[in-house]
Amino acid sequence: MEHPCTVCPNCFQPLGDEGVCGHCGFEANGYVTLPHHLAPGARIKQRYQVGRVLGEGGFGITYAGWDTVLDVKVAIKEFYMAGYVNRNHEASPNVFATLGAHRDTFNKNKEKFLSEARVLARFYEEPGIVGVRDFCEENGTAYIIMDFLDGVTLKEYLEAHGPLPPAEAIRLLLPVIRSLQHVHAGGVIHRDISPDNIMVLADGRTKLLDFGAAREVSQTDIKSLSVILKPGYAPEEQYRSKGRQGPWTDVYALAATLYRCITGEAPDDAMERMYRDRLPAPADTAAACPAAISRVVMKALAVRQPDRYQDIPAFLQ
Incomplete structure (x- = not known):
């Protein structure tokens, strides 16, 4: 280049x-490049050229990138825990973790980010997940190099199209659900599924994004909690420090996403539902949803974990 x-x-x-x-x-x-972003032109592994910022969350910054060996556009995800680290790219591309417990938390989660990248790299051929091409440690943090996806988020897709017929909503999400089943078998739980994290490509295919974000943050840190949890899509166990998370956690978020697709509304927040559950079933809303599909969605959205489908095969069945 x-x-x-x-x-x-x-x-x-x-x-x-x-x-x-x-x-x-x-x-x-x-x-405009913000001080904590990598400047365009920076290189990762001397191979991947950094471009503009595509998006930013509490755990990472995603850049457009260019693989200078294969001459293809890629996405570069940088592990960057907002509030735990800082950087001024004019001085250095390096990320500096604040001292003490913050540094320990950052390092622990960086390792988790890399271990999840290793798992995802094994699932490169999965149709419903963004492909991980490479990963590394550099600049005091970690990077995942992913396929660049040309499309819109499911959130943007729904804003443009409105509620979807149940059959279309299921067709859109099936590749993601099936691929997630294989990833769960590999020991990784996503923990952050929502319409923000699903891409609808120009040809209609869907892919799940953002596996790299590490999620084991001190649950007493409200700032980190607000970053991790998307109200309406996170089940109650994610709000509790001793809540048991597992495949059932992703089942809830998938069902919440399906509910949003069919009804046009996100479900009520799980903690609100713990206190008083007034969530109408899809069949009881204006959506023309068959009772059988409505029952499956509501069982997967059960507030208490034991009342839900415990894994994706049961949900799919």
């Missing part, structure tokens, strides 16, 4: 003098 200043941080094609990409229309001149 060219020198970083001469290529577009979005599509990595040569930039013209005016700073607007003639290939994709991205306004490179107007792109």
Whole structure:
């Protein structure tokens, strides 16, 4: 690839003098790199060139990237725990963890991020999951190199299309559900499934994203809790320090996502439902949902873990 200043941080094609990409229309001149982001042009493993930020959450920053060996666009996920680490890219690309317990928490979760990447790399051929190509430690943190997906999130898809017929909602989510079954068998639980984390590609395929985010954070740290949990999609055990999480945790989030697809609304927050459960079944809403599908969704959405399907095969069945 060219020198970083001469290529577009979005599509990595040569930039013209005016700073607007003639290939994709991205306004490179107007792109502002925040101090804690890697600057466009930075390299990971001397191989992957960093471009613009695609998204950012409590556990990571995702960049557009370019594999300079294979000449393909990739996505680069950087492990970056907001509130636990800091960086100023003008001084250094390195991430610095604050001292003491924060550093221990960061290091523990960084290891988890890498171990989940190793597992996901084994599932590269799974149709319902974003493909992990490579991973490494660098700059005091860790990186996962993934296939670049061209599409919209399921959240954006639903905002554009409105509630979906139940058969279409199930068709969209089936590849994700089936692939997740294989990942669970490999010992990894996602713990953060929601319409934000499912991509609908231009050809209609769906893929689950964001496995890399480590989730074992001190449950007493409210700031980290608010980062991890998406109200409506997280079951009650994720709110408790001693809550047992397992495949049933992802079953709840999948059912909540299906509920959102069919009814147009996210389910009520699990802790609210613990106190007083007023969640209407899909068949009792304006959605034309067959009673059989409605029953399956509601059983998977049971507030108490033992009342749910305990794993994906039971849910699929």
